[in-house]
Amino acid sequence: MDSTTLTSLPAQTWLSDRGITCVLFFAPLLVLMLSVAALNGGEFFYTLDDPYIHLTLARQIFNGHYGINPTEFSAPSSSILWPFILAPFGFLGTAMYKVPLVLNLIFSFFTFRLLLQMLQGVSVWPKILILVGWLLATNFYGLIFNGMEHCLQVFLTIAIAKAVVDKEFRGYPVTSLVYGAIVLLPLVRYEGLAISMPVLLYLLIKGDAIRAQVCGAVIVLLVTGFSLFLDHIGMGWLPSSVIAKSDTSGIKSIVLNAISQFEKYGWVIVLMLVMCGFFIQRRALVMLLVSVTALHVLLGKYGWYGRYEIYWLSFLGVFFLHWALTSLKPGSVALIFGLLPLAFAPLVYATFSTPLAARAIHNQQYALAMIASELDQPVAVNDLGLVALNSQRYVLDLWGLGSLEALKLRKSQSGPEWIQTLMDKKNVHYAFVYDDWFTQHPTNWIKVADLQLTVPKIAAALDTVAFYATDSESAHRLRMTMKAYQAAHPEAKFNVAYQAE
Incomplete structure (x- = not known):
């Protein structure tokens, strides 16, 4: 997306950048991959359960259906585009499970090359320190292993921001590829609207009115079209995952969200405003930076194992890097940038805990999936991904990402009666849930056991999953299935505490 190509770089720069790429891109990723494999018996697992939701949906799309269960529609993905990117790989069978990793490696490599392009002319050691600080402070490596669409989101975001810098400060034209990235970004994740729309307004002000308006119209048509599709299949206007994780229904919730953002990243917002002071004569650029930040602060999120805020931090980071390189000495x-990881310690933690997070998913969510598979019966869960991906039976998502009906009931009902009603309706006799998420249980639930991790839970919500059945016969069957799985996997990093029969 930049006119500069690898072959046009001076030979020495290419040699230096090639070495930097080996040391800072390939080597850390190799270490993380080997660490993940070493902690999981040679197998690969993502650091979250969420990517397995996307894989399940993508597999259903490959088979001509939009949903988790083949018998009903659902909208569990926060991304419009990501499941459709994965879907064509459905013919690979279980090898499809590695596709998100491969795609994230590719997108992250492109991102790394963009960062190198922005650092052209900087000597090797300052360049290395800047890159190390950036990569750690933005959870660059960790995002690859969460198996989600964030690597693509960050790549498109940085490409767009770099194009704006090139236009604003160097007079370069914005290419059609960049306009394509602007259109794609909201389709990758909805919060991309917080960047794409202000950037299009900026480009309109800068005189590229036709392309900016056309792209804006295309974005509106595509996002609206997807909402119409969801509404047509009975899922409402937004994916269940967006509704479940968002609370922007009123002014109060938006204000509370903004306060939370200020508490976490107020210093970044102040730094952005200071930077705008240096750009005060560039009113369109200031408008862009302030509006992107305002939209993220009011409607965006942070956290969830170092994912939600990275696009915004990366967008601002491109402009801050340009300002710093043109205003300060390279050593400064x-x-x-070398000190940035200290300011973003939770994101650095997400990177370094990646192998441990994968181990937790293996020993908790994958164990649940295998028990459900051996049980070979419909089950109710509150973490959907791996169980749904490996089950041939109906999976009821009580949290609501995979069931709009469950989501509406959970948000509107105070007691547990809705759970029993829904399980009876779906003929489900088993539930694997976090007790802390469902403090009130249906009266017919019989507790069979607790499965507790003996390793840090990292990105798993809780370290203990409770197993329930709705009748004594089902409870006995579940107990026997769990004992058989536990006996077959003595190396597993969990303990099971069974209830007395």
């Missing part, structure tokens, strides 16, 4: 810039 290197020092600032």
Whole structure:
């Protein structure tokens, strides 16, 4: 998306960048991959359960259906585009499970090349320090292993921001590829609207009115078209996952969200405003930076194992990097970026805990999936991904990402009666849930056991999953299935506490 190509770089720069790429891109990823495999018996697992939801949906799309269960529609993905990107790989069978990893490696490599392009002319050691600071502070490596669409989101975001910098400060034209990225970004994740729409307004102000308006119209048509599709299949206007994780229904919730954002990243917002002071004569650019930040602060999120805020931090980071390189000495810039990981410690933690997070998913969610598979009966869960991906039976998502009906009931009902009603309706006799998420249980639930991790839970919501059945016969069957699985996997990093029969 930049006119500069690898072959046009001076030979020495290419050699230096090639070495930097080996040391800072390939080597850390190799270490993380080997660590994940070593902690999981040679197998690969993502650091979250969520990517397995996308894989399940993508597999259903490949088979001509939109939903988790083949018997009903659902909208569990926060991304419009990501499941459709994965769907064509459905012919690979279980090898499809590695496709998100491969795609994330590709998108992250492109991102790394963009960062190198922005650092052209910077000597090797300052360049290395700047890159190390950026990569750690934005959870660059960790995003690859969560198996989600965030690597593509960050790549498109940085490409767009770099194009704006090139236009604003160097007079370069914005290419059609960049306009394509602007259109794609909201389809990758809805919060991309917080970047694409302000950028299009910026480009309109800068005189590219026709392309900006056309792209804006295309975005509106595509996003609206997907909402119409969801409404047509009875899922409402937004994916269940967006509704479940968002609370922007009123002014109060938006204000509370903004306060939370200020508490977490107020210093970044202040830094952005200070940077705008240096760009005060560039009113369109200031408008862009302020509006992107305002939209993220009011409607966006942070956290969830270092994912939600990365696009916004990366967008601002491109402009801050340009300002720093043009206003400060390279050594000072290197020092600032070298210290950035200290300011973003939770994101650095997400990177370094990646192998441990994968181990937790293996020993909790994958164990649930295998028990459900051996049980070979419909089950109710509150974490959907791996169980649904490996089950040939109906999976009821009590949290609601995979069931709009369950989501509406959970948000509107105070007691547990809705759970029993829904399980009876779906003929489900088993539930694997976090007790802390469902403090009130249906009266017919019989507790069979607790499965507790003996390793840190990292990104798993809780370390203990409770197993329930709705009748004594089902309880006995579940107990026998769990004992058989436990006996077959003595290496598993969990303990099971069974209830007395």
